[in-house]
Amino acid sequence: MADIGDKISEAELVVMEALWEQSPQTATDVADRVAAARDWSVQTVKTLLSRLMAKDIIAADQDGRRFLYRPMVARDDYVAGESGRLVNRLFGGRISPLVAQLASQDQLTAEDIAELEDILKGLKS
Amino acid sequence: MADIGDKISEAELVVMEALWEQSPQTATDVADRVAAARDWSVQTVKTLLSRLMAKDIIAADQDGRRFLYRPMVARDDYVAGESGRLVNRLFGGRISPLVAQLASQDQLTAEDIAELEDILKGLKS
DNA sequence: TCGCATCGATTACATGCGTAGTCAATGGAG
DNA sequence: CTCCATTGACTACGCATGTAATCGATGCGA
Numbered sequence: 001m002a003d004i005g006d007k008i009s010e011a012e013l014v015v016m017e018a019l020w021e022q023s024p025q026t027a028t029d030v031a032d033r034v035a036a037a038r039d040w041s042v043q044t045v046k047t048l049l050s051r052l053m054a055k056d057i058i059a060a061d062q063d064g065r066r067f068l069y070r071p072m073v074a075r076d077d078y079v080a081g082e083s084g085r086l087v088n089r090l091f092g093g094r095i096s097p098l099v100a101q102l103a104s105q106d107q108l109t110a111e112d113i114a115e116l117e118d119i120l121k122g123l124k125s
Numbered sequence: 126m127a128d129i130g131d132k133i134s135e136a137e138l139v140v141m142e143a144l145w146e147q148s149p150q151t152a153t154d155v156a157d158r159v160a161a162a163r164d165w166s167v168q169t170v171k172t173l174l175s176r177l178m179a180k181d182i183i184a185a186d187q188d189g190r191r192f193l194y195r196p197m198v199a200r201d202d203y204v205a206g207e208s209g210r211l212v213n214r215l216f217g218g219r220i221s222p223l224v225a226q227l228a229s230q231d232q233l234t235a236e237d238i239a240e241l242e243d244i245l246k247g248l249k250s
Numbered sequence: 251t252c253g254c255a256t257c258g259a260t261t262a263c264a265t266g267c268g269t270a271g272t273c274a275a276t277g278g279a280g
Numbered sequence: 281c282t283c284c285a286t287t288g289a290c291t292a293c294g295c296a297t298g299t300a301a302t303c304g305a306t307g308c309g310a
Contacts, residue, residue: 011298013214027257043300046258051297065307066257079215080230083223086211087232089138090204095227096240098208102220103248105205107212113248115221116241123228123238136268152287169269171288176267190277191287 004073004081006055014038015048019058020075024068129198129206131180139163140173144183145200149193 008016018033019025025033031045049069052058060067091097099116102108108116133141143158144150150158156170174194177183185192216222224241227233233241 007296009297040298041300043302044298047298047300050259065305076226080226082211082215083226084230084232086207087227090207094237095224095233096237096244099220099224099241100244101201101205101208102212103244105209107209108220108248112219112221113245116224117245119221119225119228120238120242120245123233132266134267165268166270168271172268172270175289190275 004057004078006057008052008055008057008078011038012048012052012057015045015052016057016071016073016075016078019069019071024061024070026063026066026068030069129182129203131182133177133180133182133203136163136169137173137177137182140170140177141182141196141198141200141203144194144196149186149195151188151191151193155194 014034014037015030017037018030021033022029027046027049028042030049031040031042034040034045049058049060053060053069057071057073058069059072060069062068087093087095087098091101099108139159139162140155142162143155146158147154152171152174153167155174156165156167159165159170174183174185178185178194182196182198183194184197185194187193212218212220212223216226224233
């Protein structure tokens with residue numbers, strides 16, 4: 001569960017994804033990785049790293065002159081928190097209306113359906 | 126689908142919920158209804174209504190000296206957009222990992238599971 | 251040893267958001 | 281007809297965010 005104190009902003013999340021992919025990394029490494037998704041200057045990435053540090057969402061260990069950054073929050077925990085928050089805000093905490101919603105928007109592939117069936121089968125045992 | 130142009134903020138969403146519950150309503154009506162959820166002054170609610178108007182998310186028809194506000198976006202459309210956005214951001218557009226996630230957090234009740242099975246059954250036909 | 255490249259830290263600045271006070275107009279009570 | 285309560289409009293203001301430039305320290309090549 002590991003409660004996330006401060007909120008992770010949209011831009012910060014991009015940086016987090018880079019760190020979740022691989023860690024620890026130097027600021028420059030993160031910037032390079034982020035460059036694939038966003039055309040940001042290195043400075044921007046460093047600012048975001050600082051803000052994430054201030055929020056205790058990541059930590060850094062000194063390595064000579066530079067720092068090696070690593071996440072303090074597991075992606076799964078973050079994702080669980082966000083999913084739960086959305087489900088609470090929009091569906092009164094119930095998940096099935098969400099699925100129904102996505103289904104009605106034709107956002108479920110045959111593969112999704114098969115996987116959902118597997119999940120349900122597992123839950124019933 | 127009715128694309129939502131501007132983003133609805135957290136506070137604005139509270140106002141929208143009041144309008145989705147019942148519409149049209151005067152600003153004071155909305156404020157009263159919102160009071161159940163948040164301890165805001167009438168002015169705050171009016172400001173939020175103005176911002177929602179500016180974003181074309183709601184509209185107002187004059188009724189004598191006051192206005193009757195009504196949503197221009199259906200709740201379903203909004204909810205679909207938000208759900209889709211979350212699923213894209215966090216699950217690469219796949220819904221089953223979301224359900225798996227919630228399942229692993231024990232956030233699925235027996236009722237949810239039954240309903241999900243029904244939904245899936247409906248989809249396969 | 252001297253200057254440059256590089257690193258993290260600090261500062262910047264426009265925009266959006268949360269929360270609310272104040273103002274000008276106006277409809278209704280007396 | 282006068283005054284007050286109510287309404288929408290405008291203004292305020294501090295904090296978060298997105299995006300970045302600049303600064304001071306420092307390790308490394310020449």
